[in-house]
Structures are given as C-alpha cells and as structure tokens.
Amino acid sequence: MRRSTAPLAGVVGALVVVEATSGVIQGFYTPLLPDIARNLGIHDADVNWFEAAQLLLSAIVVPLLARLGDMIGHRKVLIGSLVVTAAASWAIAFSGTFWLFTLVWAIQGFYVVWLPMNVSIIHARARKHENTAELTAKGAGLIVVALEGGAIGGALLAGQLGGIFADRLWISLSVPAVLVTVALFVVIFKVEDPGTRAGGRIDSSGTVLLSLALLAITGGLSLVRVNGFTIWVWAMIAAGLALLWWFVRVEKRKDDPLIDMSLIARPTLWPVILTSALFGVSVLGAQGPLSTFAATDPTEVGYGLGLDSASRSYLIGAYVFSLLIGAGVYARLSRRFAPRAVLLGAAGMVSAGYLLLIPFHGGVGMVTTLMVVAGLGSGALVAALPATAAAAAPPHQTGVATGLTNTTKTLGGAFASAIFALALSSGIDDAETTAAPLAGYQAVWAICGVTALVAVGAMLTVPKAAFTAADPEAQGLGDRSDAMALEAVGADAVVSEKPLPRPEKFEAGEEDRA
Structure with missing residues (x-):
C-alpha cells in the first residue's frame, strides 16, 4: 500500500508556511539591494557588509539554538526565533541609517535555525509511526521545496514592488515582515509541542x-x-x-561540545564539511555582487547589465529556479550514480559557471546562462551535503553532522561577504561613481570558481562507495578492512540492512506525546 505524509499532514502544512517565508526572506531582498544602497546613501560594495554581519551572527546562533532546541523543545526555539526575526524584519523596513540597518539585518539571521527546528519537529512526530525515516524524508522534502519556491516568488515579487513603490521603499520592505508575523501565528496555533526533550547542557x-x-x-x-x-x-x-x-x-x-571535533575528523565527513564551507562562499556570498553588477549601467562605466529592479528579479529568479531543479534531481541522480560522483559533478558545475563569468559577462543572456549552470550545481549541493553528512556519521550523530554542514556553509558565506566587500570597494572614486570596479567583480567570480575547484579536490579523497549502503561509515562500522571488502563487492551487493536503534536520551518524566 502506498504510504504518504498523511499522518503528518497538519504539522507539515504549517511548517511549509514557515519555510516558504524563509525562502521569501532569502530571495526578496536581493533584487532590491541597489535600491537599498541608494536609500541609505552608501556604495554598492557596502551592501556586502549586510550579508557578512547576518551570516556571522547566524554561524554563532545556529549551533547554540539547535542544542537549546534539544534541551527545552524545538517548538519553543522555533517560536522564539520567529519573534526575533519578525521584530528585526519590521525594523529593516524603517531603518534609515547604514549602521542600524546592518544591525537589524544581522539579527534577522535568526531565521536560519527554522529549517533544523522544523525537521526535528517532523522527526519527533514521525517517531510514532513505523515508517519514521520515510515520513521524515518526505516531510523534509516538502518544506525544502517550499523554501526554494518562496525564494523564487520573493525575488519576483520584490522586483515588481521595487518598480511600483520606487519612492516608498519601506512599503516593499514591509512584505517580509508581514509574512514572518503570519508564520509566527501559524506555528503558535497549528504546531503542537511534540514533547520530546534530550539531556545534556549548553557548552x-x-x-x-x-x-x-x-x-x-x-x-x-x-x-x-x-x-x-x-x-x-x-x-x-x-x-x-x-x-x-x-x-x-x-x-x-x-x-557535550558545541562542535564535536572527533566527528569532523572522520575520513568521509571532513571533506563534506570542508565542501560545505567552500560552497557557502558562492551560494551565500555572491548573490549581492550579482544583483549590484546587474544594476550597474554599462553606458556610464562600460560594464554591467543596466537592469531595473523588475529585470533583476527575473535574473535572480532564474538562478533560484535552477537551484530548485538541481535540488529536485539530486535524489534521482544519486540512485543512478554514486553520491560522490554527483557531488563532484555539482561542484564542477559551480566552478565552471563562475570562472566563465570572468571573460563572458557582457550580456544578460550570457550571464543568465552561466548563473543557471552554477545554480544547477548549487541546488544539487544544497540537497546532497546534509544527506551525505548524515550517511557519513554514526547513527546517533546524524543531527549534529547535518547541522555542521549548515554552520560551516554559513561561516564560508560570512567570510566571503567580508572579502567580497573589500574586493568591490577597492579602486572606487567617490566623486565619479558609486559602482564597484569590474576587477572587483572578476575577483569575486574567481574566488567562487576556485573554492568550488578546491571542493572537487576534497571530495576526490573519499572512497567511491562513500555515502552508500556499502560504506561502513554509513552503517556505523569503523573497521577499514570491512570498508575494503565492501567496496570490492560494491554498493549493489547490499540489498538490505536492519534498522539501527536510535540512541536518544530523554529526561525523566518526558515522553513522546501525541
């Protein structure tokens, strides 16, 4: 009989609203960054400090809030982060100075904890059913699709609103704040506390x-x-x-460390963690430069695309849609090819897309095509990295491993945003133009392309059978002689395996409630 997410339909439906809102936040502001820069009276290069501040704060709070969610309840942490994000989103709409805007933009970064909290809530509900893994995977898949769909819709909506309310930017910037507020009430009234609590303490x-x-x-x-x-x-x-x-x-x-160093040192996990950090450079750090380059008028400075906010939203929308496609086809490709091969191909596409931008950036069609190439690879990596980290980790540490991919990706994006801001601000003549120099943009694309190539090199160090049923790391085994034997037999030889117990700890008096 065909199984579905029906047992979790209510909670997944509510969490879809939360992740769609997260997607809107991630996609909405990018087409408006040049307009925000003009409104604040800053250079295009300075908008990178918004992302640098937000990603830095996110890298700090994600492991802390994830641990806190295990201790006091994932729903409580989700609601608390929604409250903070809503307050920051409203402040963004009405902030008139660079430093205040940067501060509240950074605080808005609390939204990055929504995805791990949502997946944890789904898993806690799914534990009451025998097909726990299937229900969790399907529920998580639905909210990730909602996230990417929200990013596409947010980018397109922002482009239209930016043109309609060109002189009243606060109206456009209020849209994410309204949506976060709605998501907060949806969680309060539609998501019940699953009641699970783990032991331990905050490091x-x-x-x-x-x-x-x-x-x-x-x-x-x-x-x-x-x-x-x-x-x-x-x-x-x-x-x-x-x-x-x-x-x-x-x-x-x-x-009870904040980050388990012995886990990171596992031979099949450290390349994944390193790839996540390197991937964060392009997927989180390069969207601001893409938007400002698209807005730069080539008739004034000799480069750029000269697009208005609506046209920029189509470019950003095409990139984000390619992310959605890449994420959607990852599962099918990983069944046909080894997950390691898919990771290598995806990182290679990211590298090719950005490196080719260095000489080929003279037209909208050319830039869009290369960003779609990079986006397809990026989308596959978005889906692949958490899954491969979970497969490479011991059964009782899959949550920690997947959280590390998010944390290191955020760190990579934070440092990249700061470095990109420096690259794009060098050589600016304040009296002549607010546009960043072409050499700065080429440096950004070169860094994105080279870091993706380094990720390819890192993934080449793991065995071909990594992240599959034939990989002993995925089964909680540690004997490398077993690894050699299984790799010689091949992944297809393992046709079944007994489910491993979930070594979860609960404090006395806390049970899994309905």
Whole structure:
C-alpha cells in the first residue's frame, strides 16, 4: 500500500508556511539591494557588509539554538526565533541609517535555525509511526521545496514592488515582515509541542570562544575597509585564529561540545564539511555582487547589465529556479550514480559557471546562462551535503553532522561577504561613481570558481562507495578492512540492512506525546 505524509499532514502544512517565508526572506531582498544602497546613501560594495554581519551572527546562533532546541523543545526555539526575526524584519523596513540597518539585518539571521527546528519537529512526530525515516524524508522534502519556491516568488515579487513603490521603499520592505508575523501565528496555533526533550547542557565556554574568534577575524576584515591592511588588522585576525585553536582544544575535552571535533575528523565527513564551507562562499556570498553588477549601467562605466529592479528579479529568479531543479534531481541522480560522483559533478558545475563569468559577462543572456549552470550545481549541493553528512556519521550523530554542514556553509558565506566587500570597494572614486570596479567583480567570480575547484579536490579523497549502503561509515562500522571488502563487492551487493536503534536520551518524566 502506498504510504504518504498523511499522518503528518497538519504539522507539515504549517511548517511549509514557515519555510516558504524563509525562502521569501532569502530571495526578496536581493533584487532590491541597489535600491537599498541608494536609500541609505552608501556604495554598492557596502551592501556586502549586510550579508557578512547576518551570516556571522547566524554561524554563532545556529549551533547554540539547535542544542537549546534539544534541551527545552524545538517548538519553543522555533517560536522564539520567529519573534526575533519578525521584530528585526519590521525594523529593516524603517531603518534609515547604514549602521542600524546592518544591525537589524544581522539579527534577522535568526531565521536560519527554522529549517533544523522544523525537521526535528517532523522527526519527533514521525517517531510514532513505523515508517519514521520515510515520513521524515518526505516531510523534509516538502518544506525544502517550499523554501526554494518562496525564494523564487520573493525575488519576483520584490522586483515588481521595487518598480511600483520606487519612492516608498519601506512599503516593499514591509512584505517580509508581514509574512514572518503570519508564520509566527501559524506555528503558535497549528504546531503542537511534540514533547520530546534530550539531556545534556549548553557548552557556554565553547560558545563564547567561537563567538570571540569569529568576531575578531571578521572585525579585522572590516577594518581593512577603513584603513587598509594595518598592524591592527593582522593582530585581530591572528587573535581570532588563536581563539579558534583554543576553541578546538577545549572542545576535544568536552563531553557535550558545541562542535564535536572527533566527528569532523572522520575520513568521509571532513571533506563534506570542508565542501560545505567552500560552497557557502558562492551560494551565500555572491548573490549581492550579482544583483549590484546587474544594476550597474554599462553606458556610464562600460560594464554591467543596466537592469531595473523588475529585470533583476527575473535574473535572480532564474538562478533560484535552477537551484530548485538541481535540488529536485539530486535524489534521482544519486540512485543512478554514486553520491560522490554527483557531488563532484555539482561542484564542477559551480566552478565552471563562475570562472566563465570572468571573460563572458557582457550580456544578460550570457550571464543568465552561466548563473543557471552554477545554480544547477548549487541546488544539487544544497540537497546532497546534509544527506551525505548524515550517511557519513554514526547513527546517533546524524543531527549534529547535518547541522555542521549548515554552520560551516554559513561561516564560508560570512567570510566571503567580508572579502567580497573589500574586493568591490577597492579602486572606487567617490566623486565619479558609486559602482564597484569590474576587477572587483572578476575577483569575486574567481574566488567562487576556485573554492568550488578546491571542493572537487576534497571530495576526490573519499572512497567511491562513500555515502552508500556499502560504506561502513554509513552503517556505523569503523573497521577499514570491512570498508575494503565492501567496496570490492560494491554498493549493489547490499540489498538490505536492519534498522539501527536510535540512541536518544530523554529526561525523566518526558515522553513522546501525541
């Protein structure tokens, strides 16, 4: 008999609203970034600091809130993050200064915890049914589709509203705030607390060390924008790296670390984590430069596409739609080819798309085609990285592993946004134009392409049978002689395997409720 997500239809339907709203946030603002820059009286290059600040905060709060969700309840953390995001979204609509706008934009980044919280809620509900894995996978698939659909719709809607309310930008910027507010009430009234709680505690020392390290490194990069590479810049970056080293040492001694270093060191997992960080450079850091390049008038500076907000939204929409297609075909491709091969091909497409932009950026059709190529590869990576991380991790640490892909991707995007801001601000003549130099854009595309190539190299280090049933890491086995034997037999030889127990801990008095 055909199974479906019917047992979870109510909660999945409510969480679809949340993820669609998340998608709108991710797609809505990009076509409007040039208009926001004009409204705030800043250069195009400075909009990259919005993303850098938001991604940095996201990288800090995601592991903390994910851990907190296990402790006090995923629904509570979801509601709390919705409240914070709603307040920040309303503030964005009415912020008139660069620093205030950057601050509230960063705080809006709390929305990144919605996806892990939503998947956790779905999993907790699915545990009451025998086909837990199938229900969880289908429910998660639906909300990811909603996310990508929301991003496409948000980009297209923003483009239209940007033209209609060109002189009243606050009206356009209020749309995401309204949607987040609606999503908040949907969760309050339609999503019940599944009642599951895990043991453990918050790693406060690890959280403080990681936060200070990231703030020091990003702060050093931000000072370059003001005074160039001074001794203070290098001192802050060096201090941040030293704090990261200390963080790793401390985490290795913790029973409940913020980030499990032994997990990252697994031979099939570290390439996935590294690929996630490198992938974040392009998928999270390069959208702002794409929008400002599309808005740059070629008749004034000799490069750019000269698109208005509506036309920019079509370009961004085509890119995001290619992400949706790439994510949708990943499962089918991974069944036909090895997941490792799909990862290699996807990273190669990202690299090709961005590297070819360096010489071929002279027309809308050319740029759109290359962004679609990069988008198809990026979409496959969006779907592949969490799945392969879960397959490479021990059964009781799949949640931690998938969370690491999100955290490292966010870190990669945060550092890339800061570096891109520096690249795009070099050589600007304030008296002549607010447009970023062409060399800056070419540097951005080169960095995106080269980091994707490095990701290809990292994935080449894992065995061909990685992330499949023939991989002992996916079965919780650690003997590399077993790995060699299974790889020699091949993935197709493993036709069945008994489900592994879920070693979940619950505090006394807490049970899985209806």
